[in-house]
Amino acid sequence: xxxxxxxxxxxxxxxxxxxxxxxxxxxxxxxxxxxxxxxxxxxxxxxxxxxxxxxxxxxxxxxxxxxxxxxxxxxxxxxxxxxxxxxxxxxxxxxxxxxxxxxxxxxxxxxxxxxxxxxxxxxxxxxxxxxxxxxxxxxxxxxxxxxxxxxxxxxxxxxxxxxxxxxxxxxxxxxxxxxxxxxxxxxxxxxxxxxxxxxxxxxxxxxxxxxxxxxxxxxxxxxxxxxxxxxxxxxxxxxxxxxxxxxxxxxxxxxxxxxxxxxxxxxxxxxxxxxxxxxxxxxxxxxxxxxxxxxxxxxxxxxxxx
Amino acid sequence: xxxxxxxxxxxxxxxxxxxxxxxxxxxxxxxxxxxxxxxxxxxxxxxxxxxxxxxxxxxxxxxxxxxxxxxxxxxxxxxxxxxxxxxxxxxxxxxxxxxxxxxxxxxxxxxxxxxxxxxxxxxxxxxxxxxxxxxxxxxxxxxxxxxxxxxxxxxxxxxxxxxxxxxxxxx
Numbered sequence: 001x002x003x004x005x006x007x008x009x010x011x012x013x014x015x016x017x018x019x020x021x022x023x024x025x026x027x028x029x030x031x032x033x034x035x036x037x038x039x040x041x042x043x044x045x046x047x048x049x050x051x052x053x054x055x056x057x058x059x060x061x062x063x064x065x066x067x068x069x070x071x072x073x074x075x076x077x078x079x080x081x082x083x084x085x086x087x088x089x090x091x092x093x094x095x096x097x098x099x100x101x102x103x104x105x106x107x108x109x110x111x112x113x114x115x116x117x118x119x120x121x122x123x124x125x126x127x128x129x130x131x132x133x134x135x136x137x138x139x140x141x142x143x144x145x146x147x148x149x150x151x152x153x154x155x156x157x158x159x160x161x162x163x164x165x166x167x168x169x170x171x172x173x174x175x176x177x178x179x180x181x182x183x184x185x186x187x188x189x190x191x192x193x194x195x196x197x198x199x200x201x202x203x204x205x206x207x208x209x210x211x212x213x214x215x216x217x218x219x220x221x222x223x224x225x226x227x228x229x230x231x232x233x234x235x236x237x238x239x240x241x242x243x244x245x246x247x248x249x250x251x252x253x254x255x256x257x258x259x260x261x262x263x264x265x266x267x268x269x270x271x272x273x274x275x276x277x278x279x280x281x282x283x284x285x286x287x288x289x290x291x292x293x294x295x296x297x298x299x300x301x302x303x304x305x306x
Numbered sequence: 307x308x309x310x311x312x313x314x315x316x317x318x319x320x321x322x323x324x325x326x327x328x329x330x331x332x333x334x335x336x337x338x339x340x341x342x343x344x345x346x347x348x349x350x351x352x353x354x355x356x357x358x359x360x361x362x363x364x365x366x367x368x369x370x371x372x373x374x375x376x377x378x379x380x381x382x383x384x385x386x387x388x389x390x391x392x393x394x395x396x397x398x399x400x401x402x403x404x405x406x407x408x409x410x411x412x413x414x415x416x417x418x419x420x421x422x423x424x425x426x427x428x429x430x431x432x433x434x435x436x437x438x439x440x441x442x443x444x445x446x447x448x449x450x451x452x453x454x455x456x457x458x459x460x461x462x463x464x465x466x467x468x469x470x471x472x473x474x475x476x477x
Contacts, residue, residue, distance in 0.1 A: 016389055020391075020392075070426065071392065073426075073427060074388075074392065074393055074425060074426075075388070075389050077358075077425070078358065078359065078360055078385070078388060078425075079359040079360075079385075079388055079393035079424065079425030080357075080358035080359045080360070080425050081425060081426055081427035082352055082353075082356050082425065082426065082427060082428075082429045082432060083356045083357065083358040083359075085356065085427065085429065088427060116427075117427065120427075
């Protein structure tokens with residue numbers, strides 16, 4: 001299957017998560033749009049939309065109803081939304097094939113923590129795609145002199161997860177001029193490896209151990225203790241506890257491969273949460289994903305950033 | 307000799323009709339009992355262990371008492387169509403198609419309603435619905451036991467009596 005067919009097939013797979021009445025309209029998009037579509041958005045009271053690189057367009061038809069959102073949940077969880085309640089509590093769920101569904105609605109609190117959703121008002125079906133070879137232009141720079149801790153930076157929707165997945169795969173599988181590495185993957189949202197029925201739906205390499213659906217900070221500590229990794233990979237550093245666990249792993253001599261939401265290194269440095277990580281030189285390399293003329297480019301920078 | 311054989315055949319046929327009536331009454335009781343027992347297992351699997359629906363159905367397909375088990379077998383097989391059709395459709399079709407369940411249309415209707423809540427996000431809502439359906443099945447069970455106790459002898463008696471009556475008339 002060539003890349004275009006693969007991209008369309010991922011779109012078609014995501015269509016199957018939509019309520020029955022919406023599927024036909026979603027299939028009417030041009031082939032080019034189906035290749036590039038990033039998300040379906042379902043908001044109660046509004047017609048469903050699809051997110052294309054140039055923006056969100058309506059799929060037409062009647063407004064999304066509560067039943068439509070229930071149907072999406074039913075399909076995604078194979079009529080077992082109750083079994084996914086822990087994941088749903090965190091605002092998303094991962095369907096078979098690695099499609100992530102973000103959820104909006106009214107949450108209720110229990111003892112100050114999110115207890116769950118009282119009702120759902122919107123859903124975003126993300127059309128994740130594996131891009132084998134996405135990291136090819138970077139691998140030499142990332143492993144020159146041996147792989148060391150690396151942070152991937154891009155704004156939301158910038159392609160961080162796709163790049164992260166391919167770097168994990170390439171580190172894990174090794175290459176002509178680099179050895180295979182034991183990579184432990186803390187896949188909190190199940191979006192990187194998309195494990196379904198015990199098997200990763202995405203290729204994350206033959207030397208990768210996965211711990212999914214577990215909060216990142218806890219997952220890093222568990223992987224550190226149990227899997228003796230050389231590299232720990234995780235997506236989206238967002239909380240102080242993520243930082244603490246990363247520092248702990250680095251102190252144990254394990255390299256970190258992670259991503260963070262930021263538009264640039266200066267944007268990252270302006271945030272107290274990340275400043276410590278950078279000043280402590282936890283990361284030796286930074287990959288900045290930039291978008292120009294609708295194309296993604298990667299810029300690799302080395303450590304001494306202040 | 308032919309007359310004797312004919313008489314025996316007539317009495318046997320009408321008795322068989324009577325026995326069938328008795329078995330139907332007993333079958334209905336057994337069906338409702340097996341369904342109520344299965345709902346108990348279902349509730350604990352869904353609401354306590356948060357077991358996925360496919361597993362719950364497969365578990366009941368092998369472990370639930372007969373004839374209720376047949377319903378879960380049909381529903382488990384129907385899960386292949388999930389995504390092309392709704393869970394409610396799979397469930398209600400299974401309820402309607404499981405002929406081994408000796409249920410009346412109203413009882414099948416009540417059992418079909420369960421498909422509207424099973425596998426939904428809200429565990430409490432599922433527990434409440436299962437409990438509500440269970441209570442209604444218990445009411446049906448009570449009535450069916452009364453009917454069985456009241457009508458079994460009548461069915462058996464009238465089966466034989468109708469045969470004898472027909473034989474007397476014909477002879």
